[in-house]
Amino acid sequence: MNLQELNQSEFPVPAELENNIAITSLSQLYNWGRRNSMWPMLFGLACCAIEMIATAASRFDFSRFGFEVMRATPRQADLMIVSGTVTKKMVVPIVRLYNQMPEPKYVLAMGACASGGGPFKEGYNVVSGMDKYLPVDVYVPGCPPTPQALLYGMIALQRKIDGQSIANGDDVPWYGVSTAEPTPVPVLGPDIIDPRQMDMIRRQAEAAAVDAPSIGSRELPAATPLVAAKVTVDTTAEADAAPINENALSFVLPTGAAPWAEAEEIREKRRLRALARKALRATRRAAVAEEE
Amino acid sequence: MDQAALAPERQLDAISVEDAITHLNSEYADEVQLDEREGYGGIIVDSKRLVDIARVIRDDLGFDYLSSATAVDYLGEGDHLEMVYHAYRTTGGGALVFKARTDRDNAVIPSLVSIWRGSDFQEREAWDLMGIRFPGHPNLKRILMWEGFQGHPLRKDWREAYYEEEQKPFDSRWPGGHVHRAEEKNVFGKNVTYPPDIDLGRLMDTSEAAVYQSLGLGVDVERIMDKDGFETDELVVNMGPHHPSTHGVFRMVLTVDGETVTSLEPVMGYLHRNHEKIGERNTYLHNIPFTDRLDYISSMGNNHGYVLAVEQLMSLGRKYNPPTYRCEALRVMMVELSRIVNHLWAIGFWLNDIGAFFTPVLYFVQERERILDFFEAVAGSRMMCNYMRFGGLFGDLPERLKSVSNLANDRVRDYNTMQFLTEMINERIPRTIDDLERLLTQNEILIERSVGVGVLTREDAINYSAAGPLLRGSGVDYDIRRADPYSIYPELDFDVAVENEGDMYARYRVRVSELRESVRILKQILPRLEATAGESIWADGKPGAYAPRVPHGEAYGRVENGKGELGYYVVSAGGRGGSSNPWRYHVRAPSFINLTPMGIMSRGYKVADIVGILGSIDIVLGETDR
Ligand code: SF4
Numbered sequence: 001m002n003l004q005e006l007n008q009s010e011f012p013v014p015a016e017l018e019n020n021i022a023i024t025s026l027s028q029l030y031n032w033g034r035r036n037s038m039w040p041m042l043f044g045l046a047c048c049a050i051e052m053i054a055t056a057a058s059r060f061d062f063s064r065f066g067f068e069v070m071r072a073t074p075r076q077a078d079l080m081i082v083s084g085t086v087t088k089k090m091v092v093p094i095v096r097l098y099n100q101m102p103e104p105k106y107v108l109a110m111g112a113c114a115s116g117g118g119p120f121k122e123g124y125n126v127v128s129g130m131d132k133y134l135p136v137d138v139y140v141p142g143c144p145p146t147p148q149a150l151l152y153g154m155i156a157l158q159r160k161i162d163g164q165s166i167a168n169g170d171d172v173p174w175y176g177v178s179t180a181e182p183t184p185v186p187v188l189g190p191d192i193i194d195p196r197q198m199d200m201i202r203r204q205a206e207a208a209a210v211d212a213p214s215i216g217s218r219e220l221p222a223a224t225p226l227v228a229a230k231v232t233v234d235t236t237a238e239a240d241a242a243p244i245n246e247n248a249l250s251f252v253l254p255t256g257a258a259p260w261a262e263a264e265e266i267r268e269k270r271r272l273r274a275l276a277r278k279a280l281r282a283t284r285r286a287a288v289a290e291e292e
Numbered sequence: 293m294d295q296a297a298l299a300p301e302r303q304l305d306a307i308s309v310e311d312a313i314t315h316l317n318s319e320y321a322d323e324v325q326l327d328e329r330e331g332y333g334g335i336i337v338d339s340k341r342l343v344d345i346a347r348v349i350r351d352d353l354g355f356d357y358l359s360s361a362t363a364v365d366y367l368g369e370g371d372h373l374e375m376v377y378h379a380y381r382t383t384g385g386g387a388l389v390f391k392a393r394t395d396r397d398n399a400v401i402p403s404l405v406s407i408w409r410g411s412d413f414q415e416r417e418a419w420d421l422m423g424i425r426f427p428g429h430p431n432l433k434r435i436l437m438w439e440g441f442q443g444h445p446l447r448k449d450w451r452e453a454y455y456e457e458e459q460k461p462f463d464s465r466w467p468g469g470h471v472h473r474a475e476e477k478n479v480f481g482k483n484v485t486y487p488p489d490i491d492l493g494r495l496m497d498t499s500e501a502a503v504y505q506s507l508g509l510g511v512d513v514e515r516i517m518d519k520d521g522f523e524t525d526e527l528v529v530n531m532g533p534h535h536p537s538t539h540g541v542f543r544m545v546l547t548v549d550g551e552t553v554t555s556l557e558p559v560m561g562y563l564h565r566n567h568e569k570i571g572e573r574n575t576y577l578h579n580i581p582f583t584d585r586l587d588y589i590s591s592m593g594n595n596h597g598y599v600l601a602v603e604q605l606m607s608l609g610r611k612y613n614p615p616t617y618r619c620e621a622l623r624v625m626m627v628e629l630s631r632i633v634n635h636l637w638a639i640g641f642w643l644n645d646i647g648a649f650f651t652p653v654l655y656f657v658q659e660r661e662r663i664l665d666f667f668e669a670v671a672g673s674r675m676m677c678n679y680m681r682f683g684g685l686f687g688d689l690p691e692r693l694k695s696v697s698n699l700a701n702d703r704v705r706d707y708n709t710m711q712f713l714t715e716m717i718n719e720r721i722p723r724t725i726d727d728l729e730r731l732l733t734q735n736e737i738l739i740e741r742s743v744g745v746g747v748l749t750r751e752d753a754i755n756y757s758a759a760g761p762l763l764r765g766s767g768v769d770y771d772i773r774r775a776d777p778y779s780i781y782p783e784l785d786f787d788v789a790v791e792n793e794g795d796m797y798a799r800y801r802v803r804v805s806e807l808r809e810s811v812r813i814l815k816q817i818l819p820r821l822e823a824t825a826g827e828s829i830w831a832d833g834k835p836g837a838y839a840p841r842v843p844h845g846e847a848y849g850r851v852e853n854g855k856g857e858l859g860y861y862v863v864s865a866g867g868r869g870g871s872s873n874p875w876r877y878h879v880r881a882p883s884f885i886n887l888t889p890m891g892i893m894s895r896g897y898k899v900a901d902i903v904g905i906l907g908s909i910d911i912v913l914g915e916t917d918r
Contacts, residue, residue, distance in 0.1 A: 050589065058657055089561050090562040119585070122456075122570055122573070123569065143676065
């Protein structure tokens with residue numbers, strides 16, 4: 001939003017006050033302040049982090065665009081640039097860091113790895129993209145993206161912020177009435193376990209108990225992980241022949257409600273509850289005022 | 293002096309590698325066999341006597357430096373696991389390769405930590421990824437994966453979640469060209485199915501407990517009496533994996549008494565990207581861009597080590613032409629430029645750690661950007677150059693340097709290449725180094741902070757397999773470019789930088805001298821490039837095969853990279869015609885092994901010194917965790 005835009009408004013401004021009074025919407029003003037003071041978290045994961053540092057350093061200097069300074073603590077950061085390969089071991093602290101960031105907060109996936117697993121996707125310790133765990137706002141392709149590309153992605157994020165509105169409370173979580181819930185932190189078991197998949201895991205375990213484990217599963221020798229008893233590994237070697245492991249897919253899309261519908265429902269309930277609380281507070285305040 | 297008058301050991305530790313092998317073979321006929329597989333070398337030691345014979349190798353034969361220790365799974369080729377050790381003399385020369393075998397089912401090989409402390413992390417890695425137990429190891433637990441992870445992933449019969457086929461190119465995609473996603477078949481992205489009686493309510497992470505256990509920390513906090521008789525607690529401080537000074541996702545768990553560090557345990561694996569597993573599925577050529585992503589500050593050096601290892605193997609076959617002179621000169625130039633980038637970066641970030649926050653880095657990055665622009669114009673990418681090929685290079689220098697992205701702040705829009713190089717090597721880089729020295733070398737604060745801090749003695753440096761500036765800063769005159777030369781280094785004139793103090797300041801001084809030596813080498817490369825202008829970079833004038841077949845055998849290619857000795861152990865297990873994919877692909881990463889002495893280097897210093905000590909080792913996490 002530039003000065004000219006600020007001064008051109010549909011509301012009449014007396015001629016003598018022109019250029020002294022600007023009329024704008026609250027959302028716009030709010031977003032303008034926010035988009036120009038986005039502080040990224042000082043947080044590098046892999047090779048992409050080096051290009052991120054180069055972007056912050058003398059030649060490219062992202063401070064010019066309002067990403068003033070990188071903060072080492074998540075509590076002072078607005079933007080998490082996921083700059084590199086997300087591993088199963090590292091995603092645990094990453095989710096914690098994200099939970100520690102104050103709202104409003106944004107996530108930028110920098111590079112092929114953070115966007116979708118990248119060159120190391122097949123690896124047994126690699127998460128196929130940050131969006132498996134956190135809501136990502138902007139994806140920047142490249143391996144590594146050049147500093148120019150990263151700057152472009154950051155500017156794209158600013159544009160995204162421009163479009164957000166306080167009036168429409170459901171637009172972004174932090175403008176809504178309910179408080180945000182932290183993202184559940186994954187657990188390192190025999191493999192990584194996402195608490196949001198607990199239901200699916202339970203269903204899978206039950207299914208495995210009824211019929212024989214799906215084709216291609218085999219027993220692993222001597223398993224002593226924290227999940228006691230039998231642990232089988234799906235090598236998908238023979239399963240390769242079958243077009244798609246129907247069994248596995250059915251957990252993502254259980255007949256009837258999709259898992260996200262459930263989440264939606266919970267969120268809706270929480271919203272209603274918060275609204276009710278708000279209404280209650282208002283009536284109480286009114287009652288107090290009346291007494292006085 | 294009369295040769296015969298010398299003690300027998302004195303003679304033994306000067307005999308050639310071949311003689312050493314013959315000596316061991318005749319002296320210990322029952323325990324030591326020659327490795328006579330096609331393309332292999334060295335000896336196979338009976339694992340029951342491994343520790344004794346290793347002691348003989350170290351003490352009597354003088355191979356005091358254990359460069360690499362790694363495991364190979366010979367599934368289907370004898371069905372055993374094999375530990376492979378490469379020992380060198382710090383006086384120079386080739387490797388004594390010795391191996392020990394064990395069963396796949398109950399894999400046990402005695403630990404060599406009592407002989408070479410440098411095998412500590414490497415044995416832990418072999419346990420983690422290959423499942424070999426090492427009786428005698430003081431702290432045998434997983435190092436890259438977390439405690440509780442299912443299976444040992446580098447075993448040949450262990451398959452990752454997105455497994456498709458043993459080797460690339462996958463039939464499903466090539467030559468048919470179908471897009472096929474393994475993750476659609478395995479929606480969870482993991483290959484564990486859970487038992488029916490799984491109790492999700494009680495699920496908890498045990499990997500953290502294992503970290504603290506090894507520090508002797510459990511539920512009880514140790515009580516210490518200080519000198520005045522007050523009871524104090526030892527405090528545990530976690531630094532990382534998210535910490536601005538750990539240069540990535542590295543973590544240190546320290547116990548402190550007041551501000552003094554009493555013990556330190558490096559915890560890593562937060563960037564373990566399964567480089568080796570993926571590398572064993574890839575074709576040989578496929579791996580070159582992956583090596584870029586090891587030490588991502590100096591990708592050219594990584595390429596070099598890998599192509600040397602594969603070229604060693606290829607030279608066993610018939611159809612192999614060694615690289616031309618121009619190609620070698622270009623390789624050396626690129627590698628030395630990366631060394632400059634690496635050292636500037638290392639010094640800059642070390643200064644960050646000891647308090648000169650970001651200002652020096654900004655100046656060094658400027659010079660680095662110029663070199664990266666050159667890389668981008670020649671190889672197509674700033675950081676991930678993917679430049680070297682077996683027997684050649686991706687391409688020759690272009691006549692003129694043209695910017696790839698052509699932006700307003702690009703510094704090489706259109707420039708004569710040789711002129712650019714001449715200016716950079718003769719003027720710009722030396723000027724930067726002069727500036728650096730003028731501002732820093734005699735700087736009082738810098739000296740106060742770094743002299744006498746983080747000391748590593750000469751003996752420890754060798755025993756802990758330290759490499760690069762860490763080793764040379766402790767007074768060991770060992771630089772692979774001189775000690776076991778490769779490429780055209782023998783004919784180049786340069787000195788090995790050595791400092792004797794073994795502290796942070798000594799490492800800084802080594803890096804600065806190496807910057808100067810690199811410039812000296814580059815100045816000798818320029819006339820060589822001019823003399824060979826127009827010559828091909830390929831021996832037979834055309835690029836090498838896209839999918840070369842590599843003869844049966846093993847090879848260990850190592851180079852002196854910015855961070856230290858970077859080695860690649862490659863095994864090709866092809867039949868008659870050779871193989872198109874490596875059977876085993878192991879990276880001996882200096883950043884990983886240089887962390888082994890981190891514990892002893894930091895004991896007794898203050899918490900604030902720890903970040904500086906880590907910075908002075910100069911690690912990069914892509915290589916540490918691989
Ligand atoms: S996208 Fe490429 S450069 Fe970035 S972290 Fe992944 S491998 Fe490294």
